[in-house]
Amino acid sequence: MSDSDKYQVEEPELAPDDPMRNFLPTSFGKRSKEANIATQIEQSRRQVEAPVASKKAASGTDSDSDSDSDDDDSDDSEDEDKFPVSHELVLHTHDRAITTVALDPAGARMLSGSLDGTVKFHDFAAMTPTTLRAFKSVDPWEAKKSSNAPDSHPIQHIAFSPLSGSVFLCITAHPQAKIMSRDGDVLTEFVKGDMYLRDMNNTKGHVGEIAAGAWHPTDQNICVTAGSDSTLRIWDVNNKRSQRDVIAFKSKVVGTAGRTRMTAVAWGAPAQGGNPVLVAAALDGSLVMYSGNSPFNRPTAEIRDAHKPDTWTGGVDISSDGRMVVTRGGDGLIKLWDTRKFKEPLVKVEHASTSDRFPMTNIKYAPNSSCIITGSASGHLHILNPGNLRVELVTPVTPGAPLIVVDWHARLNQIVTGSANSETHVLYNPTMSTRGALEVMTRAPKKRHVDDDPAFTMDQSAGISADSIITPGAIQGTKRGGVTASGKSRDPRRPQVQQITPFMRSQPDEKHISENIPLSRMLHEDPREALLKYADIAKKDPKFTGAWKSTQPVTQYAEISDDEADGGPNKKVKR
Structure with missing residues (x-):
């Protein structure tokens, strides 16, 4: 074949509706990240073959002509x-x-x-x-599920x-x-x-x-x-x-x-x-x-x-x-x-x-x-x-x-x-x-990555990605258990956990008690002082003995001498 001969290279042809066209580039260079809103909305269109119209279902009439089929499409x-x-x-x-x-x-x-x-x-x-x-x-x-709750x-x-x-x-x-x-x-x-x-x-x-x-x-x-x-x-x-x-x-x-x-x-x-x-x-x-x-x-x-x-x-x-x-x-x-x-x-x-x-x-x-x-x-x-x-x-x-x-x-x-x-x-x-x-x-689609879902790609115990490269001895060798005297974890990757002591466990929340428990403010109140606040009111206006307040006799006590008050000579001596 001489150099002057012309030859033609056959290229593969794809149909306009071939799904492979979605994976082939349409141009060279950097692509724009702008979304084709019309295409995205059209892709979300519902593929419904024949929705049932109300008027047709209610009347129950059938049409046989081509004009009636056009009416169905318009409905x-x-x-x-x-x-x-x-x-x-x-x-x-x-x-x-x-x-x-x-x-x-x-x-x-x-x-x-x-x-x-x-x-x-x-x-x-x-x-x-x-x-x-x-x-x-x-x-x-x-929060309230027990360990054996299925x-x-x-x-x-x-x-x-x-x-x-x-x-x-x-x-x-x-x-x-x-x-x-x-x-x-x-x-x-x-x-x-x-x-x-x-x-x-x-x-x-x-x-x-x-x-x-x-x-x-x-x-x-x-x-x-x-x-x-x-x-x-x-x-x-x-x-x-x-x-x-x-x-x-x-x-x-x-x-x-x-x-x-x-x-x-x-x-x-x-x-x-x-x-x-x-x-x-x-x-x-x-x-x-x-x-x-x-x-x-x-x-x-x-x-x-x-x-x-x-x-x-x-x-x-x-x-x-x-x-x-x-x-x-x-x-x-x-x-x-x-x-x-x-x-x-x-x-x-x-x-x-x-x-x-x-x-x-x-x-x-x-x-x-x-x-x-x-x-x-x-x-x-x-x-x-x-x-x-x-x-x-x-x-x-x-x-x-x-x-x-x-x-x-x-x-x-x-x-x-x-x-x-x-x-x-x-x-x-x-x-x-x-x-x-x-x-x-109407938003541009986000580029999906393998790390988008951390539930499948993250090691929850170590906090690292599953596809990451781990140098031998770099992370696993530094893992140490236990806590220090101050309550801080020895593991540098673990956050500090608050130490729960018996005192902290039994210490109630004062705000919660005051808001939810009736009469909780009386817990720290002296009962004697609380009763004495009403002493004068009870004396001036007795509520329970007011019926015979005017007829109540005056109490009279016998007069005793100082010797009798001290015991006197007739007082028996304890043995």
Whole structure:
């Protein structure tokens, strides 16, 4: 072949949709770290084949023409624009089914509770498309777990305070509820009642497992809990030693001895002002309503057969105007009630229940009560009309895994769901939603490193990375055990541990005693001095002898001489 001959080198050609193109460079030189926001948001679009529109499902009409198929596509697009369900963010932070989710009023922090007994903390401001994880995991009962305790208590319900969001109510499968800070610190642990008392009005707290709870709609210091001891207890977060009010519900079902388990509770109030409404459901099928703040001597209205007896009614919610109540029972029915005519349901529809496996399955009103959302046993999200409970949209979230808990945040306009396959989904729409998951997808992805997760790459005992090179004798040879005479550890890598002496162990906290133990200030008070303070008052105005004060004779004593005072000659001498 001569030099003048022309030859051509064949280059491999890739299809435009070939996934290998993502790994091939598109240009030479240093790349820009700026994120392609449009591409990242498009990657989070949900791959839903055929969402079910409400009008089609309600009317049950079928079309055979091509024009009708075009109408179906337009209806699907309209549903995506109407509800924030077009895109999603998926979090895998739990090991077992997720039973509750909560977002603070600002929408910056999200909490999720699970059957694994942990509460996971997520900050939208700290996550990127490649670092979708919780920054903190808290076990509310870690400090009180014994060495032989196998598991923690499952998380039943968590809810941020509706006004400030600085604290949240944490309810586990235990008689004691907790008030925790937004950073996971236990601020208040409500007292447990005396299980040997028959009258539940005389106990200071629950004596059975707590199933649900709710915050007061206008007072951030008041909350309510519903327990298996047939009581609703209203608490003041500043007083943990006793509840503020007790509502002892008396069941009218024969054979229950007047007791039943309270399964769900909701507390709402009109947005324009008015008396709050407290609604609770019981295991005997009853639905009870209380109006006002206190006292709760008798219910405003009570329905005995609201749902089938001995089925768990786990979902109760009140509309934003305080007039409508929606319940989801274990009998496979969703019912709509009017608080002004609290006798018969306005509408009821069939909906498969999951309360046999997950009794904490809920149902929620959307912001401004524009619709109602709930999950299903098939893993679909159902959006219902608030007036007639007709289906407006059914979209799969976790197909095959029951959708347990749902929530719709008003400020973010995003829907958060928790499923039995331990997945948390945040549904949003780029044109309708603000911040939250949308803010996460607009950030540049963080470059992942092997040391990003210290639980897998750090030797916790030595405090070094697992892939680091250790010089023989450099670290391991200098390890020394024991402590010095001053209590300082001989190991230079170990922090100094405070020495616990018998005196320090028995020394009480004076501030804790003064705040929590009544009349503790009398501990160091002289009883004689305390009684003498009332000597003059008792002499001037006797309380117990005042009835015969004017008729009491004057005591007269015989006069004795000095010799008699000294003993006198007749005094016997001791021998």
